[in-house]
Amino acid sequence: MARILAVDDQRVMRELVKSVLEGEGHEVVIAEDGIEAMSIARENSFDLVLTDINMPNMNGISLVSKLRRLDTFATIPIIMLTTESADFKKDKAKRMGANGWLQKPFDPDRLVKAVTSSLARAGHVVPARS
Numbered sequence: 851m852a853r854i855l856a857v858d859d860q861r862v863m864r865e866l867v868k869s870v871l872e873g874e875g876h877e878v879v880i881a882e883d884g885i886e887a888m889s890i891a892r893e894n895s896f897d898l899v900l901t902d903i904n905m906p907n908m909n910g911i912s913l914v915s916k917l918r919r920l921d922t923f924a925t926i927p928i929i930m931l932t933t934e935s936a937d938f939k940k941d942k943a944k945r946m947g948a949n950g951w952l953q954k955p956f957d958p959d960r961l962v963k964a965v966t967s968s969l970a971r972a973g974h975v976v977p978a979r980s
Contacts, residue, residue, distance in 0.1 A: 851875040852897035852969050857887040857913065858931070859905040863954070867900060867931070870958045871965065884908025888916055895922050897974050898965060900952075903932040903939065911943050918947035927968035931956065 854876050856867045861882070868878040879894065881887035883905045891899075899917060903910040910930060917923040929950040930943050940951055949971075952964050 853877045855879050855896045855899045857881045857901040859883055870961055874962055884913035899928045900931045903934050911946050914948050915946040927972050
C-alpha cells in the first residue's frame with residue numbers, strides 16, 4: 851500500500867481522510883497546514899499528497915510549488931482536496947504541479963478511486979482488496 855501525506859487545516863477533514871484511506875490499507879500522515887507539511891516532507895518520503903487549498907500560514911498552491919522543488923516530490927501525485935471550484939484556481943494549481951482535483955465534500959469511494967488511479971498512473975501498484 852501507499853504512504854500518503856494529507857494536509858488540511860480542519861481536524862475533522864484530516865481525520866476523515868485518514869480513516870478512509872487507512873481503511874484501504876494505506877499509511878496516512880497528517881499535517882494541518884503547508885508549513886507543517888513541508889517540515890514533514892523534508893524528513894519523509896511519500897507516494898502521494900492530498901492537500902487543501904485554503905489554509906493558514908501556507909496555502910495548498912504554495913505547498914505544491916514548494917514540494918515540486920524537492921527531488922523526492924518532483925514526480926509523485928498531488929491531489930487538491932478542496933471546496934474551491936474556480937477554474938482559475940484549478941489552472942494555477944495545475945501550473946504549480948498538482949495532478950488532480952477532488953471537490954469537498956467528497957464521497958469516500960471517489961476519494962479512494964482518485965487516490966488509486968493517481969497512484970496507478972505514477973506506477974505504484976495498489977493491490978485489490980479482498
